[in-house]
Amino acid sequence: MYPNDGFRELDRQECLRLLAMVPVGRIVHTRHALPAVLPVNFGLDRDGAVVLRTSASSELARAVDGVVVAFEADEVDAATQSGWSVVVTGAAGVVTDAGEHERLLRTGPRSWMPSPWEVFVRIEPELVTGRELAGGCSLYGVTLPF
Template sequence: MYPHDGFRELDRRVCLRLLAGAPVGRIVHTRHALPAVLPVDFCLDADGAVVLRTSAESELVRAIDGAVVAFEADEVDATAHSGWSVVVTGRASAVTDRTEHGRLSRSGPRSWAAAPDGVFIRIETELVTGRELVGGRTGHGADLPS
């Protein structure tokens, strides 16, 4: 897309592989008609959906259940001036099926904050995009200050 800016677009398969290895991502949703971003721990389900866990009482559940959201994860190497970013856009929904909830309780993400009344949220990977910075600060950007 931008052949001279040092970025390379990533295909869906590579994006999902990178997401699977990321420990933390950010969910982007609407809060009081404004954009809101929250860091969350997550995992990828077998079908490629992003799954996160939060408290049933959290404002996040009410804000995103049934809404279209974005989810982003990345990795940056500040020394090498390289990294990648993946964005998933899709509908979020609270997992209400007891069998599915039980399966995710065993194999899904472990919340970093204790949440005995945990709710799992699935974000369908309807649109997946990613970019990788290749080459870092070479070429036209080499003389920029650090």
């Protein structure tokens, strides 16, 4: 975090609690050697891992399998100038264990765009960071954007 920037740093447990409250986030990965950001619905697994459900033939499943990615979710209230943002960074991988896949079919996120052959992508939470703006932070009379 940057010192004196008006934000409060969140600990890991606060971050995971906030992530569990929202249905959509953004996965950040590399596509053709450039950053790519894709909005996705997600769920949290029992160990704090971020779990996505996508088509087995999707470009996303191929692009993130076995690589380090970032996942970000947030909630912002423009009226009160408050909100939070959480970033999970870690290795992503397609779930290949049949038992784990069956468990996630029951407990994991539901796809908003179902396809006949779906896979789960798990992002291991190696680094979890977050920050919160409690509202109305200003500097020299100018309101700072979130």
